[in-house]
Amino acid sequence: MAVEVLMPKMGMAMKEGTVSHWNKQVGDLVSKGEVIASISSEKIEADLEAPADGVLLKIAVSEWEGVPPGTVIGYIGHPSEQIVEETAATATLEAAAPEAREELPAASTAMAPMAATPASSKEVKISPVARKLAEAAGLPLESLIGTGPAGRITKEDVEKAIADRETKQTVAPEDDQRAAVAGKETVEQLPVSGMRKVIASRMMASLRESAQLTITARADVTDLIAWQQKMNEVTQKEHDTKLTLTDLIAKATVLALQKHKQVNSAYLDERIHRYGHVHLGIAVALEQGLVVPVVRHAESVSLPDLSRRIKALAAQAREGTLGMEEMQGSTFSITNLGAYGIEFFTPVLNPPEAGILGVGAVQDTPVFVGEEVRRRSLLPLSLTFDHRVLDGAPAAEFLHTLRKYLEEPYRMLL
Template sequence: MTVNATMPKLGMTMKVGKISKWCKNEGDSVEKEEDLFEVETEKITNKIKSPGSGILFQIVVPVGSTVPIGTILAVIAEKGEHPERIEGIQAGEVVEMDVDSGNSQSPEPETEPKKEKRILSTPSARRVAKELGVDLTLVPGTGRDGKVKEADVQKFHEQGPPPPRITPLAAEIVKQEGLNLSKITGTGENGKITREDVEQFLAGLKNTDQPDTSQVKVIPFEGIRKAIADNMHASLQNAAQLTTFTEVDVTEMVRFKDLIKAEYKKDDSVKVSYNDIILMATARALMRHPIMNSTLVGEEILIHDSVHLGIAVALSEGLIVPKLRNAEKKTLLQIAREVRQLARKARESALSVEDVTDGTFTISNVSMLDMDGFTPVLNPPETGILGVGRVMEKPSVFNGEITIRHMMTLSLTFDHRIVDGAPAMMFLRDLARYLEQPMLIMA
């Protein structure tokens, strides 16, 4: 009995995954629940276990390829079986992995081989495709909801596959340079040819006879850096982002932190920072303004009843955002301990899928870099992200007098498609009040 290993769905918003490593080679024996391959997504690498036991008969998708969820990646066959080899990208069953268990769970045991996804097509289209030997998965459908019709199959058979998908800018460069499009490999989504692909192809055509004495350091644009670039570009392209700022008098927050420090000075395990207090205040404010604790998935706005705060952590190779789950239920000391555990796991590359997925709101603190404020970029599909600047002593009017106070700048970027300016600013106002008077957090 053959079993297909497919690209799993490792998070609510995951659409594609990149194969970063195969743990087995074709012809190797593999046991169910044994590590089979690694998927790079959401800025971490996840080990995926084999859905069955047998021989790794075929690796369909090689290392470095990015494919949609549900794509058949490999075929596992029983010893002595010789199933028909799969050519090209084919859709299979979408398996949703249980992130609560660190994606170590495999699909439920099966009593029959997985059935491949049925292509939406007319009976006559399927008959003609069978007669002509045409793979229906490759035929673009022109019917309602993309249904493949008989005419689509005939056209595909006579004219061959449609030209490769290409971005407008890349197409213009190809036209100007007179390039052969069929020789350019696309690295975009579903093999789409991008400007970078065309420029890389042009670079390979340049005459290299002349010696080049310059020294250029090449850094591969991949891994965390590539994931950050893709996410930030998509965020700015797909959301109506607006940022509002406010300066907050956090003198009482500073005193509150000093009071906790004095109370637990003999306990080395208790270390509370300004950021911990801000996290707690933000979680409480989000519960009062639930629209800010929402995500936009497809055509639906999901308002969450639990706060999963993303905490931006800067690493040498890029930025990663682990999640503090159920922050609204945690005490200040619990938040302080768990944040440090997440930061340690991030530095040690020990974060699990659950640690980096399904956040509802993000906080990015640049106070340690001595920055007053900035305009943060949304972390899709979340509705808001809070930017936190440094705490500074400066002259301020307090109780009618000019005195030295501790001041801090907060910046809130929100998706204007989901929430209007007034509700977003009311959230920021209430958060500022919590930081101005920390005892209100307990109310």
């Protein structure tokens, strides 16, 4: 009997999973434990392993199609094996009289042409991906012809309709040269699903539902960088970890948040929730999008432990092994674009947090120190905060305290 390949449930809050990519096609040999597809859900990307040895007999869910967890997305079995899909129609047929079952071929023949007729405007059978493509292209659903099972409109049906429409468009003679150039242009339409869909909705909701303002400052981290190098001689030997500039910024941020708790807050249900603990979110950039794993109770861990936790969570994020519980509950976040040479930027709040710190690239700059011009290392800082929770002055005071810790790093030990 064919083995069902199910959409896994990745996290308690998962409501829908998407097949990002099928690594195998129908007829390909697969081994138990071999990766056969990539699955995405909200902010989690994961590999799906084959549950058994055999051949991929059928792909039941197309790429970029979203389905609830537990849905059968494919079947694995022997090459000659028949797939038995239990449906209400099948159960009814089995219970019918032999005479009724003998009439099935004629009924099936009569129904076959219906798969090639335009869909009804009242009840359109169409896959979620096909619906999105059709709506984006402005195609009326009732004008589409479905070639899928029972007349279901597939992604391929919509793509064909778009191509046919473009072919029928006429070009005026004076636009021949322009058309020749346009004919060389290609546009790739990518469905918004999985991680990208969640990021898009959360960021739009963040901008729509909060009063965001960004202030900036530069911190002189010349002494901090020198201090980091000296500290690493000890931390590598005694704590088996190497401190990064991000680790030190995170520690300074936690200390500053403890002194300015109004920044470590959230606006929820017409109330300001001010937190005594610091669950620090550290943004990690992945190929599929941005994730923000959370270091819980960052205020209670030492600098070496904070460094280890940040590195461990970043590694899990890149390996795709983060759970939803490890990306929820942050009270303040840090996002760092310094590796890309960016200086100041405007980070968007990670709801429902009241603050997020953007870190830019360190710039070596000539600075007046008394009457002398010296080379100093300046770090750009961008603080976005929710103006519903705090005003510009307390936000500036937080940034001032943070700069103090970064410019006089010995304060972190006091």
